[in-house]
Amino acid sequence: MNPLLGAEQAVLGSVLLDPGQLARLDWLAPGHFYRPLHQALFAALRKLRTDGHPAVTTKEPVPLSWVTDAVEEASHHVRGLTAVYAHTLISACPRPEHAPVYGRMVLEGAIHRSVTEHAIRLHQAARADAFQGEVEGALHQADVLAGVLGDLARRWGSEPRPVAPASPPSTVPVAPSSVRAEQVAEDEQFLLAVLVERPKAMDEVVGWLRPSDFADPAHGQLYRCLGALHHRGEPIDRITVLWEAQRRGLLADGTLTTEQLTAISDSVGAGSAEWLGEQIMRSSISRTAASSARSIRALAENETLAPGRLINHALHALGPLDEVRARWQTANGHPAPAPPLPAPTTDGPPTARVHAALARSTPPPAARPSQRPGPASTPSAARPPSRTPG
Template sequence: MPHAPEPDEDDFDAIARPQPVFHVEQALLGALLLDPHRLGDVTGIAADSFSTATHAAVFAAISTLPPPEPSEHAKNTTWLNQVLATGRERVRGLTASDLHAFIQVCPWPRHAAAYARMVEAEHARRRLQTAAERLVQTVHDASLPHPIQTVLAQADALTTVVDDIAARFPPRSNVLPRSPAPPPAIAPDRTEAVEEEQLLLATATAYPSDIESVQWLLPDDFTLPLHAGLWQCLTALARRREPVDPVTVLWEAQQRGLLDHGSDPREVLRLLAEPAGSVEHWGERALQRSLLATADYTGWRIEAYASDPANTPFQLVVGARRSLADIGAVRTRWQHATGMVPTPRPRPAPATRAGPPTTTAPHTARAARATR
C-alpha cells in the first residue's frame, strides 16, 4: 500500500531552491578557507553582502582573524577551528561540516576575486530592490505629515544607492534592463483627484489671467484624458489672448477632437461653470499628485528591474537612472510651483579607466608660455 504523507511531513517540492548566488558564496568561502591569503584579492564586499546569516558569519570570521602561515595551515586545522569558533558567536548552528562543505564545492580557489565580484553584483541588486521598495512604501504611507518632502528624501536615498552601484559597476553602454511585466490592474480611487481637477478647470475658466501663474502645470499631471485635454484648450486660448469662457473652451475642445469619444457637451459646460478657490491652489494639488504618482511608478519600475536576476548591475544603473530622471523633471516643476530652492546634492566623480602616461606639458604651463 503506498505511503500517504502525514500533514506535518516536509514538502520538499515546496522548498525554494537556492539561487545561483548561494553557490557562488559557498565557493568564495571555500576558496578563502583553503587559501586565506586570497582575502587580499577580495574587494567590494563585507559580511552584509552575503545572502544568508551563516555565510555572513563565516566571512566575518575570516575577515577578522589574522591569516595563518601557509605552511602551518597545510598541516593542521587550527585556523579553521578558530574560524568555526568565531563564526559561532554570530550563528550558533554553524558546524565543522558547513566549513567542510564550503571547501568541497569550491572549484578553484584562485577564482576567489571573480566569486567576490559576483557576490558584490548580487548584493547591489538586493540593495537597489530594497531602496525601491522603501520609495513605493513611502508614497503609500498616508500617515506622513509632509509626504512630498519624505518621498523626495527617499528618492534621494535611492539615487545614492544607484550612484554607489555605478561607482563599482560603471555602465559599459546604454543597454536597458529587460522590460518588466506591467503592474497589476488595480483601479485606484481617483474621486478626490477628479473633483479637484474639475475645480481647477472651472476656476481657470473663470479667471483665465491666473493661468499664467501655473505654467509649471502640464497636461500629463491630470488623471483623466478629458481633463488634460481641457487644460490644453485653456492654456491655448489664454496664450492666444482669445476670450475664455465655458462656451469658447467647449468649442476649442471640439476642434481638438476631445468630444469624439462620447463626451457630453452639456457635462463639459457644467464642469467648467462651477469655480471655487484659486487656480494656483488646485494646480499645486494636481502637481503634488503627479509627483507622488511618478515616484510610485518609478519605484515600482526599478524594483521590477532589480527583481529580475538576469539584469546585470550595468543594466540596472542605466534603467534606474532613466527612471529617476522622471522624478527629477516633476521635482523641478514642484520647486518652481512652491518656491523651494533646491539644495545641490554632491554626485560622485565618474569612474575612469587608467590611461597611458603622458609627457605633454600641463595646460597651465602651455598657457603661460603662450602669453609671453
C-alpha cells in the same frame, strides 16, 4: 542549485582552502552575502586575518585550526553553523584561485537586492505621501535611492549615467489611493472650473503645471485645451473650450463628453488656482514616485540585467520624478538647484580592487597609434524643454 547560493559557497570555500584569497577580496563585504550564515562566516574570516591568524602567514599547508577557529568566531553571531557545513563549503569550491570571480557574482546579487529594497522603500513612501497629501517622504527616499545607485556604480567600477532600456519594464499603472482619489478628482474639477471662470488665473499655474499632472486623463486633456487657448491668446469660456475640445477630437473618441464639460463650466469657479494647482502637483509627485519605484523594482528583479545596466536604467527611471520635482520647486518659488559636480570619494574601493571585483580578463596589448580608432562620440542626455500645455 541556485547560482547565487553556489557563488557564496564557492567564495567561502576558496578562503577556507586558501586564506591568501582574502587579500583579493577586500572589496567584498559581509553584507553582500544573502544568507546570514555566510555573512557571519565571511566576517569571522576577515577578523581572523586582521588578528594575524597563523594560517594567513604560514607557507605550510593550511592548518585545521583555520576552519575551526572561523566556525567558532562566527558561532558567536549566528546559530546553526558547524564544522561539517564548513567542509561542505570547501567541497563546493571548484578552484580557490577563482575567488574574485565568485566574489563578483556575490556582489552582483547584492546590487540587485539593494536596488530592489530601496525601490520598495520609495514605493512605500510614495503611497504614504499619497494618503497624507504630502511629498517630502517620497522625495527623500528618491534622493536616498539615487545616492545608493551612485555608490553601487562606484563599487562595481562603472560610470553612473541615465540610460533608457531597450524595452521599458511592464508595470501596472499607478492610481491614486482610494481614500484620496475623490479629493484629488474634486481638486482637479475645481481648478478647471476656476480657469474657465477666471482665464487670467492661467498665468498662476501655466508655468509649472502640466496635463500629465492630472490623475484623470480627461481632466488633463481639458487642461491642455485651456493651455492651447491661453497660448494663442484666444478668449476662454465654455463655448471656446468646447470648440477646442471638438477640434482636438476629444468628443469624437470619447475622452470627454459634453456633459463633463458642461458640469465643469457650470461649477462655481471660486478658489485659488495656485493653491489647487499645488494640490494636484502633490498628487502627481506621489504617483510619479510610485511609478518610478515599480519600474526600478521590475528592473532589479530581472536577473539577466548586468549591474551596470541595471544602475543606469534605474537612474533613467528616476528621471520623470526629477522633472516633476523641478516643477514643484518652481511652483513653491524655489528653482531647482544645478546638480552638484561628482566629488571624488575616499571611502570607495581603490581602482585595483574594482578591477578585481569585475574579474575581467586581461586586456589585449595596446594597438599602435595608427591602428587606434578615433574617440567615439557619446550622446549627451538632454531634458526636453518645458512647454506650456497645448
